[in-house]
Amino acid sequence: MRQKKLRNEKSPDELASSFVFPVKLSEKQKKEAALQLAMAREKRRAAATDKDKLISGLLSLRFQLEDYINGNTFNPDLSFGYFLGEYVGLLEKKRKVFAEEISIDETLLSQLINLKRDPPDYVTVRLELHSNRAIPADYWYRLVEKKKEHFIKTDKSIRKKEKQFVQHKLNVHI
Amino acid sequence: MIYYPVEERVEIKLLEVSRQYVGKNGPYEGIAGCMIAFAGRTALAKYGPYACVSLVPKTALKKHYMKKYGMLDAGWQLYLDMDALNNIVAKYTL
Numbered sequence: 001m002r003q004k005k006l007r008n009e010k011s012p013d014e015l016a017s018s019f020v021f022p023v024k025l026s027e028k029q030k031k032e033a034a035l036q037l038a039m040a041r042e043k044r045r046a047a048a049t050d051k052d053k054l055i056s057g058l059l060s061l062r063f064q065l066e067d068y069i070n071g072n073t074f075n076p077d078l079s080f081g082y083f084l085g086e087y088v089g090l091l092e093k094k095r096k097v098f099a100e101e102i103s104i105d106e107t108l109l110s111q112l113i114n115l116k117r118d119p120p121d122y123v124t125v126r127l128e129l130h131s132n133r134a135i136p137a138d139y140w141y142r143l144v145e146k147k148k149e150h151f152i153k154t155d156k157s158i159r160k161k162e163k164q165f166v167q168h169k170l171n172v173h174i
Numbered sequence: 175m176i177y178y179p180v181e182e183r184v185e186i187k188l189l190e191v192s193r194q195y196v197g198k199n200g201p202y203e204g205i206a207g208c209m210i211a212f213a214g215r216t217a218l219a220k221y222g223p224y225a226c227v228s229l230v231p232k233t234a235l236k237k238h239y240m241k242k243y244g245m246l247d248a249g250w251q252l253y254l255d256m257d258a259l260n261n262i263v264a265k266y267t268l
Binding site for chain 2: 063
């Protein structure tokens with residue numbers, strides 16, 4: 001009823017600017033629609049240029065990173081090394097070549113990807129510059145921060161170790 | 175939105191802009207574009223570079239979605255993927 005009223009009051013252009021109305025398809029139509037879409041996507045995928053694929057990959061990586069660093073949960077699998085490995089994978093370049101492009105040693109690159117050390121600040125900036133700002137330096141930095149934040153929040157051994165250095169602790173609870 | 179992980183696709187089943195923003199004289203433009211781009215961003219983050227956003231249009235609105243949002247024709251459905259999806263996502267979300 002409301003849809004009908006809207007369609008009488010507004011032009012198709014105005015409606016397309018404000019609505020996607022639900023459309024019911026029969027089972028047969030649904031099957032046909034799924035097949036048509038799958039074929040169209042397959043053709044597009046085959047015809048996509050390397051540049052299109054790279055842009056799609058970068059956007060996908062950027063959004064995954066954004067969602068993770070803006071979220072409240074820590075996931076040890078989504079580390080700096082994981083995202084860096086994904087970035088290098090998108091470029092379809094050998095690690096040695098990529099390490100040269102950002103002027104770091106290949107060993108350092110491997111250590112970063114395999115989580116053997118944390119990245120120096122200059123690496124996060126070089127990654128931003130290399131990606132032409134597709135992935136900003138602070139995103140990389142916040143990944144490292146997220147790990148540190150989790151460690152500082154949850155590590156019991158550091159608390160045990162540091163306890164000896166604290167005296168006259170407050171005798172109140174909040 | 176309906177998620178189809180196996181197909182790496184998000185379907186927009188219903189999109190509705192608040193009444194006061196509908197029409198040429200509304201205070202803001204591009205609200206529906208933002209919402210379609212949000213679906214695209216979600217699909218890219220969830221499903222990777224070959225993600226897709228689709229909708230089943232009313233016949234009368236089909237060409238308008240194609241013109242306005244660069245949607246592609248797949249018969250019963252319209253869709254966005256690869257460069258077409260990148261363009262709308264970059265325009266509205268970056």
